[in-house]
Amino acid sequence: xxxxxxxxxxxxxxxxxxxxxxxxxxxxxxxxxxxxxxxxxxxxxxxxxxxxxxxxxxxxxxxxxxxxxxxxxxxxxxxxxxxxxxxxxxxxxxxxxxxxxxxxxxxxxxxxxxxxxxxxxxxxxxxxxxxxxxxxxxxxxxxxxxxxxxxxxxxxxxxxxxxxxxxxxxxxxxxxxxxxxxxxxxxxxxxxxxxxxxxxxxxxxxxxxxxxxxxxxxxxxxxxxxxxxxxxxxxxxxxxxxxxxxxxxxxxxxxxxxxxxxxxxxxxxxxxxxxxxxxxxxxxxxxxxxxxxxxxxxxxxxxxxxxxxxxxxxxxxxxxxxxxxxxxxxxxxxxxxxxxxxxxxxxxxxxxxxxxxxxxxxxxxxxxxxxxxxxxxxxxxxxxxxxxxxxxxxxxxxxxxxxxxxxxxxxxxxxxxxxxxxxxxxxxxxxxxxxxxxxxxxxxxxxxxxxxxxxxxxxxxxxxxxxxxxxxxxxxxxxxxxxxxxxxxxxxxxxxxxxxxxxxxxxxxxxxxxxxxxxxxx
Numbered sequence: 001x002x003x004x005x006x007x008x009x010x011x012x013x014x015x016x017x018x019x020x021x022x023x024x025x026x027x028x029x030x031x032x033x034x035x036x037x038x039x040x041x042x043x044x045x046x047x048x049x050x051x052x053x054x055x056x057x058x059x060x061x062x063x064x065x066x067x068x069x070x071x072x073x074x075x076x077x078x079x080x081x082x083x084x085x086x087x088x089x090x091x092x093x094x095x096x097x098x099x100x101x102x103x104x105x106x107x108x109x110x111x112x113x114x115x116x117x118x119x120x121x122x123x124x125x126x127x128x129x130x131x132x133x134x135x136x137x138x139x140x141x142x143x144x145x146x147x148x149x150x151x152x153x154x155x156x157x158x159x160x161x162x163x164x165x166x167x168x169x170x171x172x173x174x175x176x177x178x179x180x181x182x183x184x185x186x187x188x189x190x191x192x193x194x195x196x197x198x199x200x201x202x203x204x205x206x207x208x209x210x211x212x213x214x215x216x217x218x219x220x221x222x223x224x225x226x227x228x229x230x231x232x233x234x235x236x237x238x239x240x241x242x243x244x245x246x247x248x249x250x251x252x253x254x255x256x257x258x259x260x261x262x263x264x265x266x267x268x269x270x271x272x273x274x275x276x277x278x279x280x281x282x283x284x285x286x287x288x289x290x291x292x293x294x295x296x297x298x299x300x301x302x303x304x305x306x307x308x309x310x311x312x313x314x315x316x317x318x319x320x321x322x323x324x325x326x327x328x329x330x331x332x333x334x335x336x337x338x339x340x341x342x343x344x345x346x347x348x349x350x351x352x353x354x355x356x357x358x359x360x361x362x363x364x365x366x367x368x369x370x371x372x373x374x375x376x377x378x379x380x381x382x383x384x385x386x387x388x389x390x391x392x393x394x395x396x397x398x399x400x401x402x403x404x405x406x407x408x409x410x411x412x413x414x415x416x417x418x419x420x421x422x423x424x425x426x427x428x429x430x431x432x433x434x435x436x437x438x439x440x441x442x443x444x445x446x447x448x449x450x451x452x453x454x455x456x457x458x459x460x461x462x463x464x465x466x467x468x469x470x471x472x473x474x475x476x477x478x479x480x481x482x483x484x485x486x487x488x489x490x491x492x493x494x495x496x497x498x499x500x501x502x503x504x505x506x507x508x509x510x511x512x513x514x515x516x517x518x519x520x521x522x
Contacts, residue, residue, distance in 0.1 A: 059327030064272030115313030283433030298454025372490030375417030400427025479506025
């Protein structure tokens with residue numbers, strides 16, 4: 001989950017965290033046989049018994065991946081045409097020593113970790129031109145741009161204010177946890193929290209929320225660590241939003257951030273400084289199955305190609321486009337994209353890359369977002385709706401669902417949309433690989449997207465004759481439908497049918513897809 005997303009989860013319904021006795025592999029289980037709204041993956045392998053899959057390369061465009069993780073090292077893609085560490089572009093693809101992928105966020109002077117938000121970059125660029133402008137003397141073209149500038153400025157200031165509020169909330173949580181530890185010789189536990197006497201009504205409310213989280217199995221030290229990390233992240237977001245991000249970028253990576261034609265920049269350090277998110281995503285897709293280590297990924301026939309393009313902050317359109325080109329040109333047939341933003345000043349660059357992927361029969365899986373928004377009202381980027389008016393058919397937009405049936409089965413943070421979200425997939429309390437050879441549970445549409453990407457890769461491996469569009473089609477028509485009304489994310493009481501919240505009206509299911517294809521003689 002993103003750092004800001006954790007803050008929101010601390011204040012919304014505890015269902016994001018608080019579900020008793022959730023199996024670590026629940027995303028692999030099946031609604032019919034296990035009474036769990038997972039994806040029927042284990043059932044799919046039973047149905048596929050006797051069939052041999054082809055290997056599928058899945059590119060993970062993300063923050064970076066710990067490629068030597070015990071449960072991932074055997075499924076990481078290797079560029080066999082490249083001789084490691086010889087300083088030569090052996091395969092002539094434009095990237096030197098890209099043995100296990102590429103990073104568009106690193107260079108000779110280090111690696112980008114934090115970046116400004118896109119709205120901040122846009123504001124600073126336009127502010128230079130219009131901060132002292134007299135609207136009455138502007139040309140007609142500049143007046144139109146000035147109107148846009150005022151909207152960007154307003155949105156930027158609102159964003160900064162929201163970040164400040166998020167930071168304030170985290171400081172309150174941190175302060176309470178520190179007070180508990182001070183009163184108990186540095187010990188933070190369920191018992192020491194219970195003994196703590198709040199000093200004001202806000203602390204009392206927070207204490208009750210933390211008690212509930214701890215009661216449902218959230219380790220106190222884990223929550224303490226996550227709050228500290230989130231606080232650091234938001235502090236850096238606020239800081240970088242006020243700086244000249246382009247000059248930092250140029251100094252570290254070495255490219256010209258404003259030269260949108262650049263393709264061949266970056267480095268081969270695919271882990272980067274903060275690979276937790278990307279490592280978690282990769283594990284969901286393809287952590288080694290049945291090796292008695294950690295957990296099982298969805299697909300047993302996958303090689304993961306790490307492509308680093310997503311910092312803490314907003315990814316740049318230029319990097320996203322180049323990451324897609326890199327993945328496609330180096331053999332990926334499925335690309336997972338667990339990132340997104342609400343401004344895309346260079347969308348045409350990404351559109352061209354998306355169309356290129358479509359022309360090469362590559363399937364793109366994208367997270368719908370964690371803001372409880374209706375995507376039919378406010379689109380996130382990147383997306384399949386191109387500026388040209390074309391809508392590509394090699395794209396799956398994924399929302400997140402929870403473990404149990406009931407009105408809260410759609411994750412309370414998940415974006416949704418009858419016209420723009422295709423289906424829902426497991427995205428709450430998903431256990432997967434993280435950095436330092438560890439494992440953890442994370443929540444978000446960032447988890448639902450790779451869950452779907454794993455199913456798509458499974459299908460592409462066992463049924464290699466299918467095109468990207470045909471894989472999307474079978475996943476859409478084989479969803480598990482849900483007849484009861486569910487709570488609409490972001491609302492207090494509003495309920496709708498699932499077929500009003502996404503295009504397919506259901507949850508992705510690997511076994512349903514497999515049986516559909518087997519019944520058709522594929």
